[in-house]
Amino acid sequence: MPSVYNWQIGRQMSYPYTESRPDNQFVFVFNLNRCLACQTCTMACKTTWTFSKGQEVMWWNNVETKPYGGYPRNWDLKTLSLIEKTNPGGQKWVKDEAKPYGTFNGKTVFEAASHETAQGPQKILGYLPSTDEWKTPNLYEDVPIAKNGAPNQWTAKGESLPEHEKWFFYLPRLCNHCTYPACIAACPRKAIYKRKEDGIVLIDQKRCRGYRKCVEACSYKKPMYRPTTRVSEKCIACYPRVEGKDPETKGQPMETRCMSSCIGQIRLQGLVKIDKDGKWTEDRNNPLYYLIHVAKVALPLYPQFGLEPNGYYIPPRWVPRPYLRQMFGPGVDNAIDKCLAPDRELLAVLCLFRATNRIVFSYKILKGSKTFETEIHGKKFTQYDDTIMGYDKDGNVVAEVNVNEPVHVRPDIHLNSI
Ligand code: SF4
Numbered sequence: 032m033p034s035v036y037n038w039q040i041g042r043q044m045s046y047p048y049t050e051s052r053p054d055n056q057f058v059f060v061f062n063l064n065r066c067l068a069c070q071t072c073t074m075a076c077k078t079t080w081t082f083s084k085g086q087e088v089m090w091w092n093n094v095e096t097k098p099y100g101g102y103p104r105n106w107d108l109k110t111l112s113l114i115e116k117t118n119p120g121g122q123k124w125v126k127d128e129a130k131p132y133g134t135f136n137g138k139t140v141f142e143a144a145s146h147e148t149a150q151g152p153q154k155i156l157g158y159l160p161s162t163d164e165w166k167t168p169n170l171y172e173d174v175p176i177a178k179n180g181a182p183n184q185w186t187a188k189g190e191s192l193p194e195h196e197k198w199f200f201y202l203p204r205l206c207n208h209c210t211y212p213a214c215i216a217a218c219p220r221k222a223i224y225k226r227k228e229d230g231i232v233l234i235d236q237k238r239c240r241g242y243r244k245c246v247e248a249c250s251y252k253k254p255m256y257r258p259t260t261r262v263s264e265k266c267i268a269c270y271p272r273v274e275g276k277d278p279e280t281k282g283q284p285m286e287t288r289c290m291s292s293c294i295g296q297i298r299l300q301g302l303v304k305i306d307k308d309g310k311w312t313e314d315r316n317n318p319l320y321y322l323i324h325v326a327k328v329a330l331p332l333y334p335q336f337g338l339e340p341n342g343y344y345i346p347p348r349w350v351p352r353p354y355l356r357q358m359f360g361p362g363v364d365n366a367i368d369k370c371l372a373p374d375r376e377l378l379a380v381l382c383l384f385r386a387t388n389r390i391v392f393s394y395k396i397l398k399g400s401k402t403f404e405t406e407i408h409g410k411k412f413t414q415y416d417d418t419i420m421g422y423d424k425d426g427n428v429v430a431e432v433n434v435n436e437p438v439h440v441r442p443d444i445h446l447n448s449i
Pocket residue numbers: 205206207208209211212213214215232248249250251252253254265338
């Protein structure tokens with residue numbers, strides 16, 4: 032098997048195809064501290080792409096409640112335990128200051144696959160969820176875990192941030208348009224491809240024969256089988272919008288439907304440039320580059336699976352660290368420390384989330400005077416009257432947000448419009 036470089040795990044790894052990176056990559060960052068599970072994103076996607084016959088239980092975007100929820104049910108637990116069985120006790124990260132999160136010394140799903148099975152050679156470790164497991168997109172919604180590990184049986188003790196004794200959080204998910212997609216690696220028909228111009232991963236509906244190898248292989252379980260057409264389907268990253276084909280934008284790239292509709296303002300999506308050698312081009316003022324590679328507060332979901340996913344998450348502050356570390360890797364502590372009392376630049380960039388439905392390619396901070404200072408969990412926090420400007424592909428202003436939130440006071444007498 033060819034050897035490719037996966038920067039998220041800090042090493043070369045085996046992958047069925049040679050390394051081939053796009054010129055630009057579709058990337059998103061979700062701030063999990065803000066998601067309220069309103070499911071607006073889920074419905075925005077469903078009403079756009081999956082409202083037809085045969086797509087009833089198909090949710091390209093879903094929001095699950097962790098730790099118990101999952102769509103399909105227990106998708107991550109199942110993959111984690113499959114890998115653990117092949118490498119008991121060996122799924123470990125090793126510290127390495129030269130790598131963003133250290134080096135992962137365990138096995139990825141490509142390396143853990145047993146190459147011969149009763150059904151023939153298996154290239155990627157995975158499983159096919161049952162029909163029943165696809166039925167409930169957010170079973171265990173709002174169910175917290177207690178200190179003793181049982182749902183809904185918490186102690187009477189109080190809690191305070193950053194970690195709670197009883198906790199849950201919402202995890203919005205969609206296809207990660209991975210750099211090393213397991214779906215592509217598994218497809219015997221070569222029906223799945225990654226676009227050179229934006230890294231979006233698509234299934235060619237004419238080539239697909241519905242073998243469901245992609246469903247079995249994708250660790251995130253994001254390709255889904257449609258029984259009415261007998262082919263697989265998946266998130267298409269609203270590619271006409273990303274291409275700037277929406278008449279509203281006059282050629283400017285626009286964020287996807289699920290991103291644009293986010294009520295909690297947790298989502299930021301865009302495109303990052305990729306160098307010829309496969310590295311992210313240094314682009315200091317691209318908000319995604321800043322959050323992922325400079326501040327390092329946005330982390331990949333289960334980087335140890337080895338797919339180099341392009342969805343990144345700012346971890347929730349109140350959740351016990353061991354749980355977060357197994358989900359987002361060793362970068363969790365740095366990310367939470369920085370977000371507890373964000374510095375001037377980080378605070379401004381976090382204000383850019385959902386300021387516009389255009390893709391923001393760069394930002395600039397216009398500095399204002401000091402507003403106040405305080406202490407948060409023993410850390411000094413200072414707020415300034417700064418304004419962050421967001422620019423589109425051609426340098427036009429598409430967002431302008433003041434860090435000091437405006438205060439709206441209703442007049443004493445106002446119309447009752449019921
Ligand atoms: S998340 Fe799954 S479906 Fe999406 S690109 Fe990665 S492997 Fe393929």
